[in-house]
Amino acid sequence: xxxxxxxxxxxxxxxxxxxxxxxxxxxxxxxxxxxxxxxxxxxxxxxxxxxxxxxxxxxxxxxxxxxxxxxxxxxxxxxxxxxxxxxxxxxxxxxxxxxxxxxxxxxxxxxxxxxxxxxxxxxxxxxxxxxxxxxxxxxxxxxxxxxxxxxxxxxxxxxxxxxxxxxxxxxxxxxxxxxxxxxxxxxxxxxxxxxxxxxxxxxxxxxxxxxxxxxxxxxxxxxxxxxxxxxxxxxxxxxxxxxxxxxxxxxxxxxxx
Numbered sequence: 001x002x003x004x005x006x007x008x009x010x011x012x013x014x015x016x017x018x019x020x021x022x023x024x025x026x027x028x029x030x031x032x033x034x035x036x037x038x039x040x041x042x043x044x045x046x047x048x049x050x051x052x053x054x055x056x057x058x059x060x061x062x063x064x065x066x067x068x069x070x071x072x073x074x075x076x077x078x079x080x081x082x083x084x085x086x087x088x089x090x091x092x093x094x095x096x097x098x099x100x101x102x103x104x105x106x107x108x109x110x111x112x113x114x115x116x117x118x119x120x121x122x123x124x125x126x127x128x129x130x131x132x133x134x135x136x137x138x139x140x141x142x143x144x145x146x147x148x149x150x151x152x153x154x155x156x157x158x159x160x161x162x163x164x165x166x167x168x169x170x171x172x173x174x175x176x177x178x179x180x181x182x183x184x185x186x187x188x189x190x191x192x193x194x195x196x197x198x199x200x201x202x203x204x205x206x207x208x209x210x211x212x213x214x215x216x217x218x219x220x221x222x223x224x225x226x227x228x229x230x231x232x233x234x235x236x237x238x239x240x241x242x243x244x245x246x247x248x249x250x251x252x253x254x255x256x257x
Contacts, residue, residue: 159191
């Protein structure tokens, strides 16, 4: 897509008229129209200004720079591995994961592919009989027809809440979000359709309660997400740390023993 086509697509995705965007960006509607039709070529400063108004993530801004004929100021590829992140960020994430032991912690990229996990998370997955590898997608594992679904007591409620939450994140990522495409594919599964019918609205809790039953043991967790964001680095933007915290004494004793 050319720059003008991308700009028009983003404007439509954010539900803004030409007048709305032009006013917010401090330019004329005529100039914006010329940018969208290709009659005018944007400057780098104009791309940054419009991207700021449209809240375009760094990765997609890089694509817009390329489409306009400029060298991207931001990367356009995902991290794929923790070691690909800037060293200070990777070290900070490793420190957070290590300090979170003995409780599980896992790191995802902006599409919820696993970048890293601490020993407690790997141990919990092993207890559940679920093999985890770097690059595995959390949404496929949690929402898809995998063994993980069988150990989550409140799977239907938590799956519905997860879909509601991720839809909001995918919308922020843009009209061509790979995360959105993956989520909508999963949302067509009969079990997810039933979960969304049973829970059509999210509880909007700041945490996601998860109850597990593994053999004779039951574990109750609340999970929180910590987001790393930087408009200067597309590799970092969207990286998430999911931390598990025990929600009852039995779970706490088991993992602290």
